[in-house]
Amino acid sequence: MSPLPRRLDDLSLVEASVWSNLAEAAQDRTHPWRLAVLATTDGAVADARTVVIREVDVPARRLVVYTDARSPKVAQIEAHPLGTMVVYSDPLGWQLRLSVKLGIETTGLAVWSRWAKLKMTPAAHDFLSPLPPGSPLDRPTPERGSREHFAVVTAEVLAVDWVELHAEGHRRARFDDEGARWLAP
Numbered sequence: 372m373s374p375l376p377r378r379l380d381d382l383s384l385v386e387a388s389v390w391s392n393l394a395e396a397a398q399d400r401t402h403p404w405r406l407a408v409l410a411t412t413d414g415a416v417a418d419a420r421t422v423v424i425r426e427v428d429v430p431a432r433r434l435v436v437y438t439d440a441r442s443p444k445v446a447q448i449e450a451h452p453l454g455t456m457v458v459y460s461d462p463l464g465w466q467l468r469l470s471v472k473l474g475i476e477t478t479g480l481a482v483w484s485r486w487a488k489l490k491m492t493p494a495a496h497d498f499l500s501p502l503p504p505g506s507p508l509d510r511p512t513p514e515r516g517s518r519e520h521f522a523v524v525t526a527e528v529l530a531v532d533w534v535e536l537h538a539e540g541h542r543r544a545r546f547d548d549e550g551a552r553w554l555a556p
């Protein structure tokens with residue numbers, strides 16, 4: 372995690388630090404922002420789950436998550452692409468609430484190149500279950516299948532809501548296409 376020499380007073384420095392920490396989280400398994408809560412909706416009911424931030428493209432303001440193509444979140448995202456991702460870092464005291472436009476890719480070079488790397492790792496088993504996530508089982512662990520159900524979730528960040536918890540006073544800011552501004556926490 373990038374150390375903070377002092378409390379940042381400049382909104383552009385806060386925004387730059389937000390993105391450098393997100394980029395770091397995708398590379399460093401121990402970064403508290405490595406795990407995000409991804410919230411979606413089916414149009415009537417909210418849903419949320421933990422996911423791993425796998426990639427961050429800072430210039431494109433885009434995050435990448437991997438998932439099982441059969442998981443319920445995929446259908447939710449296809450029908451309702453606007454979602455929210457939330458991360459919190461205790462050492463930084465920073466919460467991010469990212470308004471995201473989500474997309475699903477199940478075929479194509481971007482999917483196959485990532486799967487080619489992932490299938491050599493233990494994480495591949497997460498995408499090889501013969502049953503879709505959430506299927507009822509008559510025992511604790513499902514059998515392993517051989518066919519992959521790998522999908523790439525892209526999250527284009529439309530807005531960042533940043534909250535800093537601090538003994539000298541909490542602070543909050545928003546970064547979106549209207550610029551950067553301080554908000555009442």
Ligand SMILES: Cc1cc2nc3c(=O)[nH]c(=O)nc-3n(C[C@H](O)[C@H](O)[C@H](O)COP(=O)(O)O)c2cc1C
Pocket residue numbers: 406418419420421422423424436437438439442443444445504505
């Ligand atoms: C620490 C942790 C990391 C996880 N990472 C992912 C992930 O990167 N992608 C994913 O699809 N599910 C991940 N899961 C499982 C999801 O939280 C969720 O249980 C699963 O994807 C089914 O979600 P859905 O029914 O909303 O589709 C993770 C769970 C935990 C506890």
